[in-house]
Amino acid sequence: MRASEFLLSTLKETPSDAEVISHQLMLRAGLIRRVAAGIYNWMPLGLRVLRKVEQIVREEMERAGALELSMPVVQPGELWQESGRWDLYGPELCRLEDRHQRPFCLGPTHEEVITQIARSEVKSYKQLPLNLFQIQTKFRDEIRPRFGVMRSREFIMKDAYSFHIDQACQEQTYWRMHEAYTTIFRRLGLDFRAVEADTGAIGGNHSHEFHVLATSGEDAIAFSTDSDYAANVELAPAIPGPQEEAGDPEPLLEKFATPDMTTIEDLAEQLGIPAQRSIKTLLAKDAQGDLVALVVRGDHRLNAVKAAKLPGMLSPLVLAEAAEVKQRLGAGFGSLGPVGLPLRVVVDRTAASMPDFVCGANEDGYHLRGAIWRRDVPDCEVADIREIVNGDPSPCGHGTLEIRRGIEVGHIFQLGTKYSEAMAATVLDEQGRSQPMVMGCYGIGVTRIVAAAIEQNHDSKGIIWPTAMAPFDVAIVPLGMDKSDAVRDATESLYAACEAAGWSVLMDDRPERPGVKFAEVELLGIPVRVTIGDRSLAEGHLEITLRRSGETDMVAPEKATEAIRALLANQ
């Protein structure tokens, strides 16, 4: 590709409405342009990247035995009513009517359509298992689209759905997809982790999210320093440290005045009580609307996902209102404690291992010290309800947990028979009995991958593409091409040689100054740059510069393609 024939729409300045680095760089490099909130054009340069990602995803899905198909973006409301999601999905589902006032929606996902396909095409267990995928535009009317294509309303997703006669077969495909995803992200050249995730409302034995690690990620994930264990922090079990020795003699329970102190920080700052020596008591509602006390150590946070899974609790977790607490218990939020509390009390395992503790006295302006679980709160339940923190022992038994941030780019889970039952997608088994098909579902955020890759791979000059995703493999930057026949000849012959070698090449044949060309190639993040100028040509070589390291090699023109091949293979 000659730059003079391409649409390079780079910006020197950062658009003011872009906050995160990937969004800024995607706009500056001219990969995308905004059309409306959360809706973007993919410009020629950006589309090249997108297509590369899609192609790798497609190849690995096919290698793993999945078949590509294409389902519509516009879907009949009827199908969604059948699955029950027409009423459940909420305003994220963009609904519309056709000219006959029939309900339709823009597909935020395709379970309904795929299930309809399966029930009409698959009649026998002999046709199973079946794994179908598409790379398709989705629309989710997000409350708050943000971060460019990272959380946009219209986006491209690879979604695959598998159908099975039983759970065991589904598990096999599940792990095959796990492997395929691992290969995909490795081929893309991304630093990623597969992490155990919440199986959510649908259930199933497993669910894994694939995260690209980046400090700007929206999700927190925990992983072991010494093993492959990794989990979403929502899910990772919090293991108490070694049990502390009880004081001897046992401390006495003692009430003391704490005027205007209603937070753990107040106690720490004003009375010097370390947060690790106090506990905090939160109140949530159970399914009957009764209050339940949830207790964690002062320096820990409640994990709402874990707490919601306690027997009898509302899910998602609902915390109590201040007014109700005041009325029921006669004390404000900041003065609560488990001692003598006439409620069900659930204590986090780590808090329960404290030999004694400081807590609210259930009376405004007072706290208790010297409280001991066994003696003062004999009827409490103990459970894992806190958020893990850096340095917690790993649940796998090896090493400690480290928390890092990630961008979710893939998610695989087990659907069971939720949709096949709702939509009567059944097959006959070996005994001739009708069975709902067991389903799995596997998604990859294709457009999000592009942004995530930039979050992870950039510097002050711009994007640094992993080679597999780069819009061009090689940039040829001739200097003074219009003035020098030597430069022109060397450039044209290298261009032809690179094309012949099968690389995609951007040849900057524009009459721009060198600084402009260099800055642009660096902003675009093309992995290898070949600079051709009279100066170095006179000394018998071309300059080959790597985007990532900035290193430059001097190479004889006839050895150039060989050198480029080696560099591309190494990137």
Added chain:
RNA sequence: CGGGGCGUAGCGCAGUCUGGUAGCGCACCACACUGGGGGUGUGGUGGUCGCAGGUUCAAAUCCUGCCGUCCCGACCA
């Protein structure tokens, strides 16, 4: 959905408080110089000042309504 910010040329912004009929930098076009890191000069193109209504002799500026867009928040006691 709640709170806040912003809307003036393709991009970044000033001008708004204190009303007088629109400006700067970048980009773009032409020419000249320059020619290995976003160069210099001269001359240009481009704007219903988000939209609608109101106040006024006069509105980018004041008032009202609407729209768009971005950010923050939506469990921590």
